[in-house]
Amino acid sequence: QKEVEQDPGPLSVPEGAIVSLNCTYSNSAFQYFMWYRQYSRKGPELLMYTYSSGNKEDGRFTAQVDKSSKYISLFIRDSQPSDSATYLCAMSARRDDKIIFGKGTRLHILP
Amino acid sequence: DTAVSQTPKYLVTQMGNDKSIKCEQNLGHDTMYWYKQDSKKFLKIMFSYNNKELIINETVPNRFSPKSPDKAHLNLHINSLELGDSAVYFCASSPGNQARSSYEQYFGPGTRLTVT
Numbered sequence: 001q002k003e004v005e006q007d008p009g010p011l012s013v014p015e016g017a018i019v020s021l022n023c024t025y026s027n028s029a030f031q032y033f034m035w036y037r038q039y040s041r042k043g044p045e046l047l048m049y050t051y052s053s054g055n056k057e058d059g060r061f062t063a064q065v066d067k068s069s070k071y072i073s074l075f076i077r078d079s080q081p082s083d084s085a086t087y088l089c090a091m092s093a094r095r096d097d098k099i100i101f102g103k104g105t106r107l108h109i110l111p
Numbered sequence: 112d113t114a115v116s117q118t119p120k121y122l123v124t125q126m127g128n129d130k131s132i133k134c135e136q137n138l139g140h141d142t143m144y145w146y147k148q149d150s151k152k153f154l155k156i157m158f159s160y161n162n163k164e165l166i167i168n169e170t171v172p173n174r175f176s177p178k179s180p181d182k183a184h185l186n187l188h189i190n191s192l193e194l195g196d197s198a199v200y201f202c203a204s205s206p207g208n209q210a211r212s213s214y215e216q217y218f219g220p221g222t223r224l225t226v227t
Contacts, residue, residue, distance in 0.1 A: 008152075032214045043115070043201050043218030044154065086152060096213055098167050101154040 003027050006089055006102030014110050019076040023089035023102045026070065030091040030100075033065050035074045038086045038104065047087075048074070079109045114138050115219035117202050123225045124192055131188045132222045134202030142166075142213060143185040145177060146201040148221070154201070160185055189224075197226045 006023045013019055021035075031052055036044035048063045050056045050072075056063045062075040072091075076083055086104040115136045124130055136143060144167075145157040159167035160179040174190040185202060202219040 034214050041221070043203070043220050044216075045218065046215055049214050088154065090214070092214055098156050098159065098169075099214060099216065104152050104154075 003100050004089065004091060004102040007105055008103055010106040010108055012108040012110055013079060015079060015081060017079050017109075019074075019079050019083070019107060019109075021074040021076075021087050021089075021105050021107070023072050024070055025072070025091055027091075027093065027100075028067075028070065029093040032092045032095070032097075033063070033072050034090040034099070035061075035063055036088045036090055036101070038088060040085075044088055081109045081111050083107065084109045115202055115204055115217050117200075117219040117222050119222060120220065121223050121225075123227065125227055126192055126194060128192050129188070129190045130192060130224070131186055132200055132202075132224075134185045134187075134219055136183055136202075136204040136217070136219075138204055138217060140204035140206050140217070141182060142205045143179065143182070144203040144205075144216065145185065145187050146203060146218075148199045148201060150198070158185075158187075192226045194226050197224055199223050 004025045034049040035047045037047045038044040050063045050065050053065045053067045060077045064073045086106050088104040089102040090099045092099045118133045142161045144159045148154045157171050158177040163179045176188045179185045199221045201221050203216040205213045205216045
């Protein structure tokens with residue numbers, strides 16, 4: 001079993017819809033959970049991070065972590081065509097540890 | 112000003128050649144990384160340096176040798192290039208001190224390496 005599993009998509013949704021992106025993981029030592037966004041032919045950029053379990057909201061984006069189920073989610077409200085990108089979940093066990101990335105989900109927001 | 116820059120952006124070369132990729136960050140960060148992203152978009156860490164000291168060295172062929180002349184620069188030299196080395200190589204940096212975690216990484220634009 002891979003450490004981090006993520007559906008590669010592509011996921012196509014109409015503009016204005018709520019998008020749900022998810023990852024599962026197997027390593028119970030993970031405590032730091034991140035979402036990176038990568039536009040085509042660009043480097044990834046950090047979107048959100050969460051420490052341990054719980055929710056975190058930033059504008060139209062909400063990150064959720066359920067450590068008991070080893071499941072993390074990113075919700076995008078009122079999705080825009082500019083949200084079209086690949087979203088990579090990422091995790092690490094310690095503050096100074098290497099980050100393990102998921103394979104990314106390609107998201108298309110249709111105008 | 113570009114925070115993390117890489118040169119070259121594209122690199123096309125033949126099998127067996129030796130090539131280098133350069134990375135510079137102007138963020139004042141302590142830690143720098145090299146990642147490889149394959150054709151399936153899987154992003155995997157190769158190396159990490161903190162203040163010029165190697166701290167992460169993943170299972171990477173020893174044809175790959177990183178070098179950090181100072182904490183703002185991290186270069187990657189690849190000997191005897193193989194077809195399987197074709198990928199996008201990303202440099203990244205993070206504050207890396209105790210106040211902030213390595214999760215906050217800033218990536219460069221990538222170097223697209225094609226080995227023919």
